[in-house]
Amino acid sequence: MSGRSAPPSETDPREVQGKSPRHTSPWIKFGVPVAVLIIVGAVLGGVLGTQLNKSSKNNNSSHPQSSTSLSPQQSSSYAVSLSSAREKLGRFATGTDTYGLPEYPSTTDPGLFGTPTFVPPQSSPPAAWPTDSFKPSNPQPTVVRSGRPRLIAPSYKWNALPSLISLDPYLRGWNDTIFGNATAVLNVPPKAFFLDGSSGALDTAREIKVRVKNLAYAYRMSNDSKYAERLWEELLNASGNGTTSFGTAGDNWNSNHFLDVAEFTAAFALAYDWVYDYWSQPRRTALMWSIISLGINKGVAAYNGASYGWWRTVNGNWNCVSNSGMIIGSLAILNDDPTGAATQMLNLALPNARSNCDLGVSNDGTWVETANYWYFGNTGHAEMASSLLTATGSDYQLLKSNPNFYLTGLYHIYVTGMTSLFNYGDHGPNKFSTTANCMMFYGTQYNQPFYTLFQRDRIDASEPTGLFWYDPSVSGGWWDNLPLDHYFSNNTDQWASMRTSWTDNDGLYVAMKAGTNSGHQNHNDLDSGDFVLDAMGQRFAGELGSADYNAPGYFDGGNASSPRWLYYRKRTEGQNTLVVNRQNQVLSAFPPTNFDSSNTTQGSSTVLSIPQDSTAFFTADLTNTYGGTSIHRGIRLLNGRRQVLLQDDISNAANAIQWRMHTNATVKFSTTSTTNDTATLELAGKTLVAQLLNVKNGLQFSTAAPVRYDSDPPLPAGGTDPENLGVTVLVVNIPAGSNSVQVVFNPQWVGFNSFISPKSVPVSQWSLRSHD
Template sequence: MSVLSFSAVRDEYQSWPPDPFNPSSPSPTSVRPDRPRIIAPAYKWEVLPSIIQTNPYLHKWNNTIFGDAQKYYDQPVKSYFVDGGNGVLDIAREIKMRVKAWAYVYRITKDTKWVDRTWIELQNAAGNGTSPFGDPGNNWYTAHFLDVAEFTSAFAIGYDWMYDAWNPHQRDSIMWSIINLGLQWGVKSYNDQNSHWNFGWWQNVNGNWNCVCNAGLTLGALAVIGDDPTGTAETMLSLTVPNSKKNCVLAPSSDGTWSETPNYWYFGTTAHSEMSSALLTATGNTYDLVDPKFAMTALYHMHVSAPTGQFDYGDTGPNKFSTTANSMMFYGSYFKEPRYLLFQRDRVDVGEPWSMFWYDPSVRGAFWNDMPFDHYFDDDLDQWAAMRSNWADSHALYVAMKAGKHVGHQTHGDLDAGTFVLDAMGQRWAGELGNGDYLSEGYFSSEGQDSHRWLYYRKRTEGQNTLVVNNDNQNVWAQPTVKYDSTGDRQGLDYDYIPGTNSTAFFVTDLTGTYNGQRIKRGVRLINGRKQVLLQDDLLDVTQSVEWRMHTNATIAIENGGQTAMLTLGGQTMQVQLLNPGAGVGFSIKDAVRAPTDPALPPNQADQPNPGVKVLCVSLAPGKTQSLQVLFSPQWPGMSVSDLRLPPHVHLDDWSLTSHN
């Protein structure tokens, strides 16, 4: 039985009191009578100082916020700078970070120096400072509407959390900035056809853009509703809430996988949580925005998180700044799943104002207790699995592999069916390259087979840890099939849990359609009590050339006539062996650059360099039925050669939980 729980003992020192605002017929335009109303209502502020004194986590995060606030205070106001395809998004999110921290510290200390500093920052960002800040009337850059949303969100937090500190002139000034520079453009993006096509296209997509844009506009509207004499706030809420239900809510797949990429999960879920939490605190309801898929997307985040980082396939996105994984706190509290709060509370990005109000201080236990090591995410769009040897050990073994569709990812994916990452001993041995240059010609043109996106190395099949067949890209329209199983091992409360000898999981995908009819299957499994990894490719009557590729930051030494590669990284060693290879089959090393035979890039375009990255390769001749087995053996501390296992050869069709015992 799991010991994860919320404490049954509730007092002012251990948990939040119930919210006194509990409307019988909630409406997005009917708000609570007191301030603040957004995310952190007054009743929580009243008990927060007491909880900070008794809860070590909130105490630590509070100190972090105070330190950040002072750091921001000492810096000059942010200057306006359009950063190519990212517009002024970084500036907006940095200002949002500042306002959140200053507003928080003001409410804790009542020291008006934080109000004064916030006023200077907001005046500057509204174009009322001593230096120009964007185009008058369009200061927040509607051409990249995420920026408008994040500026609106920042101003909303400052307006609402410092409401009692503003004098009438200041309050009116901030309100009109929210209305004129944020909400009116938001309403136009919905209701004016030209504006919709120019900067409202995000209303018809189910990725982070929809969540972020609707969230910022929603927070702005909730902040000023009741004060706004124009009715713009009411109109805005009548548009953002239903649109989010049709789009943002669909961003996670049915299995919880974020349909864009693991890194875009951060942007989408932060915005979704902000919007949902703000509606809940301000109006008493979330209006079905917190779909059960968001409980699953929190589980997704746990499994896509690896000992050294993430299974970071696809584009990794812009700077995160005000974006964190603290949505785990909101989802954990909302769905009463303590594991999500326990997982997030020790992460490096946790210490910021949202965690102070989304965290439930009554939570008890260790996130890894009774947590399965493995999980298969089975939606056809995604089809990926993660396997590990330990949840609590940063040196644990972790391997993840994906199949899935190449379309339906908001042009953020790669041609990467069969790609994998591998962690062990605190190092990443097989890694992803991340995004290319977002300003590259055609980078976001489409997900079609002839898209310019697939000309760039980091997006091409050759830029992934998978097979390249006929020196070509994978078929974007293919739908792989998957076979997966696990012994279902779960970690107990013991930090140093050691799996049993026969503990395993495996993932096998049929990539025949992916490779245009070439009959190829790929599988990965854990062996020897999750101490080693077997990667196997079965090829049946394949008539085209095949190259096995793996990107690594390790130093590679080829030994044993090409049958063994010794990888060294961070003072650790990984042995990679070819088992029973055919004649002439061996490892080679290549640079992480496009092949000379690749189609040309668009004129005046270039790939990003990949410094320190090498590609471990194996070339297979066409016209054969063959099976390529690659065994990864981390050289674990205290482990001898006799502790390693050489697995038998078993065709992928015959893999089972006991096939390699």
């Protein structure tokens, strides 16, 4: 594609460092986003292999690494066998599990997947997109290519797609899914307008955007007018010209919640552009005026001081999505617009997006809001940049103005656990049209093929824009040579994740965060020291996510006494961390952190033998987080990554402290112990044993309900907390004074019982070898 950007540096972000049947966990219902992806994906069977080989010191297998050490006859035989195996494999993932994550075949053959790369175009498969002939020497945002479509998928891509679909199993599968989704809409009524409090009509806008993409795609690929006519019915209704009312006349797209305007505008723009040749002139005119009057004119007003234009100065999803809708809408009707609004909008939105949307990514790649809001912001950014590239021939520095934006894909990979995201903070409204397919766009633009390879096996990949962002010349296993651990050191974020494998979802995943408790656009929690833990295909320590977005004062978190911090899921007691004297953490705190890793990487095979000395740890000095109470918290992997140690060193605390962990597991205590120093957590047939070590001062486990303390200040008038059904809080009550609270988590791995009792080492003295 034209406009491909080189990465901002020569550093591969992957080098940056500082199965049994699975069941649906209750975290799916209560702990992860209630964010329905309107994507129909085939769920196939697949068994993953797990190897935690205690004696192994490397990742090599007995299979040949290359043909260089073989005789010519052996080399030829191996090459033929490998080619046959790859052809038979088709898609790398054999299916998806109950969490929607890909399952990979168990193989120790490093040649089957190989190093991530873009294979140069050849006369035989793998095929690639043809070269775009539209290459203006002096691109201008108001000078667009001739002909339609011009947004994301110009005609040369549509023309090449049938041939590519016949050659590529991923494109073929996505095409079938999109047609299935489009066909499913044919016999349902147009989406009705629905206003959901502080979330506006966003669900309505995004679901209509999904329908637009699928129906427009199906029409262009089949030339069957039934898809275009059903699309027109949807557009007629959403413009306020149908048989039922749709919002407020003249402001049908709800400008007071500008995300709604942006998403409706983008949907209408894609419908206008992708189906341009089918629409009659009166229909084109009607669509254009809807885009102008209900969309772009509202955007111009936002830039000219309207109260709903506050998003112009924020770095995050609001800026990305809002500017994206305005830019896509303007590009769609440019040269047709008799008012000049489209040109005016482009001149306003483009520099603003560079200055604000692009800063939604921190300098380590972390999204400034939360792991779930990454989807919203990056989808908007990618659709905006892609449309500019295809329509005008340049992204106008949207991909380069933040030199570290290219690391955002790395963040998404490491924040994805064995069951779900490290889903701290708010998760946002339903995703609908928002997917992670920006990974495929960024994979090409930043020359990071492992981004593309990572996303193409995900359940949300079957979506039209992602299909056009996918480069079918990509090859290899995205996990090849990828470190298992990563530390994100940006001052605002500061977090780390550690795991046992990239391809075995039944392994171990631990993530912990610190960073600042403010500066996340009121989507954060008071949660320094918060962690999640996945093992054996279950999330044993999980997040509660968003509370009620419509609750009074929910998005008012500007100071310590703001109402946001009264709601349980936002308070410190609603997190997997410590609570001092039943009080929230300090809002303005910034805890220093430390991280180290043995830098274990996975090879190209899907089975990883972990060296016994492989480890990683993350620590945080939470003293200023708790107003001067000296607390050092650390989490580390032990015993070849089979066990997890969580330790809190507390010095001279003036008040009682409570250790808290939220779980969907059934918690049981040993009937033979009077001190409850061991808790057995059972979840979906899997067992995790938590043990208190070096018990002093009468420390023991107990349980509590996931509700506010009875001593908490009252909720705002009319405010309520959502129920946390199926959740138990595992608790350790710690008296005032000095204590070292050491909890070791022992997943009950099949065929393994060689658990160790780690040394007692102060968190401040942890090192890679401190617990050998």
